[in-house]
Amino acid sequence: MTPAQSAQDMLDAMARGNVLAPDCPSRAVLQHLTSRWGVLVMAVLATGTYRFAALRRKIGGVSERMLAQTLQQLEGDGFVHRKDYGEVPPRVEYSLTPLGETAAQHLVGLVGWIEGALGQILSAHGSAGDLSESPDQTAPASV
Secondary structure, three states, X not given: OOHXXXXXXXXXXXXXXXXXXXXXXXXXXXXXXXXXXXXXHHHHXXXXXXXXXHHHHHOOOOOHHHHHHHHHHHHHOOOEEEEEOOOOOOOEEEEEOHHHHHHHHHHHHHHHHHHHHHHHHHHHHHHHOOOOOOOOOOOOOOO
């Protein structure tokens, strides 16, 4: 391998990112897309354009604050387009960008797989209790 080819391979790898590296920016994007609310927002927006209140009604259990934060993160990553009509009262609509549509296809596929396998997942979970999230989600998983 020539030095030029080696350098190009390194640049290509850097451009792709390495989600396993602790300082890789793709980790933040992964967190935004795969958070509980991120997945649900992307799945709903995959069906069309929504105003904030309609989006919140569609996603049961999300607070205004968490929905606003999630939308801001997804907009910042280039997945969501926010259209402000500059009216009083405010009228703002949210939709997916072309990049967001691509990401949503993968997330909707994952959600569909989970829904389809839910019976098996619940059986595997067995007597360990319900599937609700643990109080401390930052704790490392035991090995």
